[in-house]
Amino acid sequence: MAKRLTGIEIYKLLPRTNCRDCGFPTxxxxxxxxxAKKVALDQCPHVSEEAKAxxxxxxxxxxxxxxxxxxxxxxxxxxxxxxxxxxxxxxxxCAIAVRVPDDLPPQELSARVKEATSLRFVRIxxxxxxxxxxxxxxxxxxxxAVQAAREASDLPLMLICEDPDLLGKALAACGDGRPLLYPxxxxxxxxxxxxxxxxxxxxxxxxxxxxxxxxxxxxLKELGVEDLVLDPGARGLLPTLTALxxxxxxxxxxxxxxxxxxxxxxxxGDDPYELLAQxxxxxxxYASVVVFPPIGPELALPLLxxxxxxxxxxxxxxxxxxxxxxxxxxxxxxPVLVTTNFALTYFTVEGEVERSKVPAYIAVIDTEGxxxxxxxxxxxxxAEKIIKTVREYGVMDRVNHGKIIIPGLVAVLKMEIxxxxxxxxxxxxxxxxxxxxxxxxxxxxx
Amino acid sequence: MAIEVPDVRExxxxxxxxxxxxxxxxxxxxxxRLITVGGERALPFHHxxxxxxxxxxxxxEVWDIPPQDWPPVVRAPFQDVFDxxxxxxxxxxxxxxxxxxxLRLVGCDxxxxxxxxxxxxxxxxxVLEAVKxxxxxxxxxxxxxxxxxxxxxxxxxxxxxxxxxxxxxxNYKTLTALATAYGHxxxxxxxxxxxxxxxxxxxxxDAGFPLEGLVMYPSTAALGYGLEYVYTIMERxxxxxxxxxxxxxxxxxxxxxxxxxxxxxxxxxxxxxxxWGDERARGPFWEAATAYTYxxxxxxxxxxxxxxAVRATKLAxxxxxxxxx
Numbered sequence: 001m002a003k004r005l006t007g008i009e010i011y012k013l014l015p016r017t018n019c020r021d022c023g024f025p026t027x028x029x030x031x032x033x034x035x036a037k038k039v040a041l042d043q044c045p046h047v048s049e050e051a052k053a054x055x056x057x058x059x060x061x062x063x064x065x066x067x068x069x070x071x072x073x074x075x076x077x078x079x080x081x082x083x084x085x086x087x088x089x090x091x092x093x094c095a096i097a098v099r100v101p102d103d104l105p106p107q108e109l110s111a112r113v114k115e116a117t118s119l120r121f122v123r124i125x126x127x128x129x130x131x132x133x134x135x136x137x138x139x140x141x142x143x144x145a146v147q148a149a150r151e152a153s154d155l156p157l158m159l160i161c162e163d164p165d166l167l168g169k170a171l172a173a174c175g176d177g178r179p180l181l182y183p184x185x186x187x188x189x190x191x192x193x194x195x196x197x198x199x200x201x202x203x204x205x206x207x208x209x210x211x212x213x214x215x216x217x218x219x220l221k222e223l224g225v226e227d228l229v230l231d232p233g234a235r236g237l238l239p240t241l242t243a244l245x246x247x248x249x250x251x252x253x254x255x256x257x258x259x260x261x262x263x264x265x266x267x268x269g270d271d272p273y274e275l276l277a278q279x280x281x282x283x284x285x286y287a288s289v290v291v292f293p294p295i296g297p298e299l300a301l302p303l304l305x306x307x308x309x310x311x312x313x314x315x316x317x318x319x320x321x322x323x324x325x326x327x328x329x330x331x332x333x334x335p336v337l338v339t340t341n342f343a344l345t346y347f348t349v350e351g352e353v354e355r356s357k358v359p360a361y362i363a364v365i366d367t368e369g370x371x372x373x374x375x376x377x378x379x380x381x382x383a384e385k386i387i388k389t390v391r392e393y394g395v396m397d398r399v400n401h402g403k404i405i406i407p408g409l410v411a412v413l414k415m416e417i418x419x420x421x422x423x424x425x426x427x428x429x430x431x432x433x434x435x436x437x438x439x440x441x442x443x444x445x446x
Numbered sequence: 447m448a449i450e451v452p453d454v455r456e457x458x459x460x461x462x463x464x465x466x467x468x469x470x471x472x473x474x475x476x477x478x479r480l481i482t483v484g485g486e487r488a489l490p491f492h493h494x495x496x497x498x499x500x501x502x503x504x505x506x507e508v509w510d511i512p513p514q515d516w517p518p519v520v521r522a523p524f525q526d527v528f529d530x531x532x533x534x535x536x537x538x539x540x541x542x543x544x545x546x547x548x549l550r551l552v553g554c555d556x557x558x559x560x561x562x563x564x565x566x567x568x569x570x571x572x573v574l575e576a577v578k579x580x581x582x583x584x585x586x587x588x589x590x591x592x593x594x595x596x597x598x599x600x601x602x603x604x605x606x607x608x609x610x611x612x613x614x615x616x617n618y619k620t621l622t623a624l625a626t627a628y629g630h631x632x633x634x635x636x637x638x639x640x641x642x643x644x645x646x647x648x649x650x651x652d653a654g655f656p657l658e659g660l661v662m663y664p665s666t667a668a669l670g671y672g673l674e675y676v677y678t679i680m681e682r683x684x685x686x687x688x689x690x691x692x693x694x695x696x697x698x699x700x701x702x703x704x705x706x707x708x709x710x711x712x713x714x715x716x717x718x719x720x721x722w723g724d725e726r727a728r729g730p731f732w733e734a735a736t737a738y739t740y741x742x743x744x745x746x747x748x749x750x751x752x753x754x755a756v757r758a759t760k761l762a763x764x765x766x767x768x769x770x771x
Contacts, residue, residue: 084678084681084682084685085678085681086681086682121722123670210451211449211451214449214451215449236765237762237765237766238491238493238765238766238767238768241766242494245492246454246494249456250451250454253454254452254454256451256452258449271758271761272727272731273731273734273754273757273758273761273762274758274761274762274765276731276734276735276738276758277734277738277758277761277765280735280738280739280742281738281742281766284677284739284742284743285742296727297721297722297723297728298722298723298724298727298728298731299727301722301723301728301731302669302670302711302728302731302732302734302736303735305669305711305735306673306735306738306739308670309669309670309673309677309739310674310739312674314675314678344671344672348710351710355718431708433710433713
């Protein structure tokens with residue numbers, strides 16, 4: 001098995017001339033940088049083809065990235081590099097799949113597929129939603145069901161069918177969308193591999209534990225299938241969590257290539273809370289695809305929010321551009337609200353202003369991504385800054401009332417702004433949730 | 447051909463401190479059940495790495511005055527007991543299986559009901575009489591008032607080994623001294639900041655309070671409202687503790703219910719947000735999902751409100767501890 005090479009091992013493959021053409025003072029210095037994955041090997045213009053071949057495999061990412069589906073709704077999974085988000089970030093949000101059995105009456109099948117597809121929400125300016133429709137063979141007419149699902153949804157498909165002949169029939173009708181095929185097992189390996197190659201589809205492999213999986217992926221690679229997604233076969237909360245942690249550590253800590261692929265987990269059971277617990281746990285701990293039975297919006301929303309949170313890049317301040325925002329086509333009579341550029345604060349305020357149906361200007365102050373209270377405590381939301389920013393935006397010239405609404409949490413800034421500018425400063429609600437009532441009942445331009 | 451799979455188990459040099467709450471009559475209290483948390487030598491539910499001797503526990507919230515801002519979904523189960531902290535606590539323990547009661551002295555807030563230390567003591571006594579589980583007693587959060595109220599409260603609960611909160615970077619002397627004098631443990635609060643978290647522990651230690659008597663509260667955010675920051679601070683804290691940093695090796699507490707029931711996704715009626723579905727399901731789901739996430743980050747004590755979310759969280763803890771496997 002190929003292991004990641006050390007700096008010394010890489011050094012031995014280099015010309016060792018210290019020619020500096022790579023930009024580093026010595027071959028050793030360059031080798032250390034390559035080992036740390038800071039630079040690519042081909043930055044050395046003299047490196048031999050043999051060295052490239054030897055390094056190519058070893059320098060490949062420890063976990064493969066796999067694309068499911070095609071077009072706008074295609075979803076990439078895997079390619080993860082760390083165990084904990086603070087070490088870098090989690091790169092590719094796991095796909096949420098919803099299962100639909102093929103033995104449903106056609107109309108109901110279509111309805112369920114449409115329901116799952118419609119589970120899309122906008123949070124903090126991002127659209128979050130279900131990513132895959134998993135059509136499952138349960139004794140019905142699989143090819144017809146797959147066709148129906150495809151017509152009812154633009155989401156990529158996962159095709160769950162252990163019988164390669166039947167799966168082949170479904171693929172013959174609609175195999176061009178790169179659906180995720182599942183499951184390849186020790187019993188059907190060659191035939192499933194052939195289908196994956198023929199239709200260039202990613203393939204879900206179900207193994208008996210980590211050892212079982214490792215044996216299967218080697219054979220699949222020989223058969224020409226490398227876009228794999230691994231199901232360790234565990235079911236239930238703790239066994240699945242345990243298997244997912246093992247797979248992630250093997251792939252990233254041990255660079256154990258046989259399991260260097262994205263992973264697949266199933267949330268199972270009848271109690272919606274148990275489904276949610278499994279979903280949240282597998283999102284936090286390392287699943288690349290999580291398959292659910294049909295779920296409603298009440299459950300989908302927290303699940304998708306958890307995924308959004310966990311996959312947020314911890315290195316990027318969660319800020320939006322500080323500028324004047326217009327909601328609902330405001331005019332001279334419209335209120336002017338001040339808030340910060342912390343994304344969560346802004347989008348909460350924006351959402352509430354929209355809900356109030358009162359067109360408004362939102363003057364966003366650059367607080368370097370801090371919320372109202374933190375920004376105030378840190379001197380990044382001061383009367384001076386509010387005055388300067390609001391003047392720069394020129395918004396007070398566009399309204400006829402000379403009034404400005406500041407967040408209730410910084411009511412203390414009212415007098416200073418008022419005295420300095422002559423604007424009438426109105427203290428708004430402390431919580432954004434109070435904005436609709438405030439704008440409807442208390443806001444009056446004149 | 448069998449493939450040899452590398453061993454990925456990780457062993458840690460230090461276990462998290464074990465904290466026991468409550469005291470039996472033999473120990474000078476009146477509790478019938480004690481609760482012990484901490485002691486783990488592994489990341490959350492990574493049983494293969496090391497021992498996890500005590501499961502996380504769910505505390506339910508009781509107030510000294512009837513709450514005004516709880517939305518209908520989470521008011522409904524307690525509507526009949528809001529006027530009496532004792533009955534309220536009893537319902538939490540007997541009907542909903544709370545392992546602990548968190549009595550929150552909201553009524554003492556000088557900007558609210560501004561109740562006296564004596565009134566706070568009455569509430570504490572009521573709850574101590576009504577239930578036999580250990581208590582968390584949480585001040586109103588206004589430092590001067592808390593320092594005014596806690597001397598009487600800590601004394602009234604003398605010997606009961608309660609968990610009192612909170613101490614902060616700026617206000618830790620009074621409460622640590624009281625906890626030492628009357629035999630209680632303390633919640634060390636920090637504002638989603640790992641350095642301040644450690645600093646509060648150091649301050650408590652320097653004030654003569656044992657590290658083994660602290661439970662860390664890294665602040666809490668609801669799912670969708672900054673949860674990822676707290677999640678990661680908790681993961682980093684736990685890893686540091688397990689790898690040998692004694693100043694970070696405390697059990698951790700999250701205040702789930704208070705945060706969750708303030709956010710729109712838990713509160714908004716379906717008439718306002720038709721695409722979000724029925725709030726009677728959605729609200730408790732939001733609370734449970736927040737709790738599940740923090741369990742994975744290392745929470746040892748979760749303070750919660752809705753009985754359904756409490757039931758579900760306890761069930762998940764059981765599964766994660768390997769029950770029924």
